Amino acid sequence: MAFTDLRLFIDAAGGIGERKDIDGAHWNLEIGCITELMAEQDGPLLLFDSIAGYPKGFRIATNVIATARRFALALGLPVDASKLEILKTWRSNLRALKPCSPIEVLSGPLTENVLEGSQVDLGIFPTPKWHEHDGGRYIGTGDMVVTKDPDSGWINVGTYRACVAGKDRVTLWIIEHKHGKQIAHKYWQAKRACPVAIVLGCEPATWIAAPSAAKAGVSEYDYAGALRGEPVEVVRAPYTGLPVPATSEIVLEGEIPPPQDESEMEGPFGEWPGYYTHSGRECVVRVKRILHRDNPIILGNPPLLPITERYGIPLFAARIWDHLEQSGVADVQGVWCHCHTLMVVVSLKQRHAGHAMHALTAIAGMQTGASMYRYYIAVDEDIDPVDLKQVIWAMCTRVDPAESIQTLKSWTSDLDPRLSPEKREKGDFTMSRMLIDACKPFVWRDSFPLANKFSAEKREEIWERWMAKLQLK
Ligand SMILES: Cc1cc2nc3c(=O)[nH]c(=O)nc-3n(C[C@H](O)[C@H](O)[C@H](O)COP(=O)(O)O)c2cc1C
Incomplete structure (x- = not known):
């Protein structure tokens, strides 16, 4: 209604x-x-x-x-x-x-x-x-x-x-x-x-x-x-x-x-x-x-730093998700935009070598009009793309910078503060973007070290038993 x-x-x-x-x-x-x-x-x-x-x-x-x-x-x-x-x-x-x-x-x-x-x-x-x-x-x-x-x-x-x-x-x-x-x-x-x-x-x-x-x-x-x-x-x-x-x-x-x-x-x-x-x-x-x-x-909707939410749900993430599916990227588990559109995170269940890069290049090729995008990051399905702390953990532990990152020359908006005065003067609104594959390497993903975190079931079970005593709820 x-x-x-x-x-x-x-x-x-x-x-x-x-x-x-x-x-x-x-x-x-x-x-x-x-x-x-x-x-x-x-x-x-x-x-x-x-x-x-x-x-x-x-x-x-x-x-x-x-x-x-x-x-x-x-x-x-x-x-x-x-x-x-x-x-x-x-x-x-x-x-x-x-x-x-x-x-x-x-x-x-x-x-x-x-x-x-x-x-x-x-x-x-x-x-x-x-x-x-x-x-x-x-x-x-x-x-x-x-x-x-x-x-x-x-x-x-x-x-x-x-x-x-x-x-x-x-x-x-x-x-x-x-x-x-x-x-x-x-x-x-x-x-x-x-x-x-x-x-x-x-x-x-x-x-x-x-x-x-x-x-x-x-x-x-x-x-x-x-x-x-x-x-x-x-x-x-x-x-x-x-x-x-x-x-x-x-x-x-x-x-x-x-x-x-x-x-x-x-x-x-x-x-x-x-x-x-x-x-x-x-x-x-x-x-x-x-x-x-x-x-x-x-x-009133004054702009704030883009790390501060003005729109609780980034609807643009839904468009990216649709675009990924239309581009043949299978098993996407979630998409989220952080810092407005400057950082896009996609979580997926890897199906083949190169799956994550396929997702990232597909997002980078999306027809979106003039705006600013900087980082596209792919994470495994155990990472919640909404939770920046989890995303950073994946970036810090599953990325070999020499191997897992590509940069791409692309366009940007005239609101981009990183455009040099010379480029701005010439109307050269171009800027690179970074594609970061923060997934476990596909070929040896099964032998990737085990994460030191309780399983969802165990957390739930112990939480249920203890939450009243811990008086957290
Ligand atoms: C909060 C907010 C403020 C905006 N401010 C401007 C602005 O000052 N100038 C502008 O050209 N676009 C601005 N935009 C983007 C346009 O509203 C948006 O691109 C819209 O699709 C333009 O519609 P049109 O192409 O049908 O004219 C803003 C968008 C939002 C959400």
Whole structure:
């Protein structure tokens, strides 16, 4: 059963003991720092209210789906299963998912407040300055940016960072190859401004769908409907006519003029790899209307170091797993992504010599769009790919670096902090990746020294007998 809005999800997070309300924090760095500190501890969803300098009721929610339990809750997956089990359930559900188009409704709570003309003032929202070295106050960190292809009418949704640049202006950083930018270019070529609606806070399954990179011509709203198991209810935003979820918290409507008519310096902003790399002149949105619910909640999702979870389950691991199976890699036991996508671990039951390298090269060849990947690691089936300590143990004891590792020249993202200034200048976005076979060598795996660890059965048996006495439960 899908959540109808962000508020019901926040309540449900409270229902599983994963919500904390915080009153009185300051928008200037306090909200960002508390978000970081709590996420580092796999802490609860945070709901900030009575933010310094703003009226009570103008709220911000952060760390919304940062734990596996909350992520599972958002997608209707088993909340108390292990992380790998949640991923497995997701994979099997995925096969049955059917695109489900949004349905239009005439009204919704979003239009409880409609501000236009001189009423448009983004200063009413307690937009945080999230990180110490940010170049501004980013209102859009967990947003959904809606545009419409002028030729086909296709509705595209993506997540792009948005920074307040005046009372009726935000900057948007949309990378050139993203559909959102391609659509904007079509309007600009016709010397028109591109209509846009920025949703700042909506029910999490819909939000998870927004950056899902649906194919050109396919709306992320259809995928959101599939994830929800029911259509997203949308209203037509009054200025642009663009469809936006009827229960959204806040929507900024307006247009993106051609950058030669108007642009602004954007950034720097702490980015997902954990550094500041991008800043420059970017396009702006001229905000013409603000729609918001009473007591609106901004969904805040500021980037943190990628060793800190922002999404409890890396759905990308399921795509890799499918890809491995389609590539003929048999007996995969699990796939997990650590450090966002920078380290991918696959555990498998080795069937033949070279099986592990086959898996690693298959992952490396996966068509994934521009992003950053650094290490691909194969481990045996006794290693839980989710548990980094186990992975490190395998790497430290089953790898002969001279034999078990290969490097591969490949591409990277412009957010890669390791790109040299010279390469960046030339637009040479290439970087190597490391393939690490941390499995026992296939040919003598049966004589590999025995691991000094109790068997699962023995642990279970002794645990059952002793847990009460040890008072650990
Ligand atoms: C939290 C988050 C923030 C993102 N920020 C940006 C951004 O600032 N600019 C950008 O171009 N892509 C950003 N992305 C990636 C795009 O949302 C993603 O590639 C999406 O598929 C783009 O959609 P489109 O190709 O349909 O336009 C972000 C993704 C996430 C999950």
